[in-house]
Amino acid sequence: MVRKSLKVSSALELNDAAVCVQQGTTTELNLADYFRSNHMTLKTVTFATADEAIKAYESSRCDSYTTDSSGLYGERVLLNDPSAQHRAAGDHFQGAA
Numbered sequence: 001m002v003r004k005s006l007k008v009s010s011a012l013e014l015n016d017a018a019v020c021v022q023q024g025t026t027t028e029l030n031l032a033d034y035f036r037s038n039h040m041t042l043k044t045v046t047f048a049t050a051d052e053a054i055k056a057y058e059s060s061r062c063d064s065y066t067t068d069s070s071g072l073y074g075e076r077v078l079l080n081d082p083s084a085q086h087r088a089a090g091d092h093f094q095g096a097a
Contacts, residue, residue: 001057001065001072002087018043020053020062027067050075 002008011034021028023046035042045062047053054075057065067075079085 001076002063004085004087006063008087012038012040014064015040016043017063018045018061020045020047020057020065022047022050022053022067025067031066054078 002014008014014035019031019042021031021044028044028046031044032042034040045053045056047056050067050071053062053067054065056062058079065075066072
């Protein structure tokens, strides 16, 4: 998930981004694999719980937040002004317009 203000339309544009993620999860491993396989630099910001990670993202401590797809949509609806301010999807972010 990214803020629309970053004007990012693809995860491939997140080179050198700080990404909030819950530590010790498959998502954390998949995130590292994705960045490595695409020759991108990753700044992982890990948290013990998903709640801590999403709060850090919402407070702009990270450029992006990641978890599994259903979790992204579930977390997004809890954010302030979710559809106007945030995009969530896989490689290509929905609602890029």
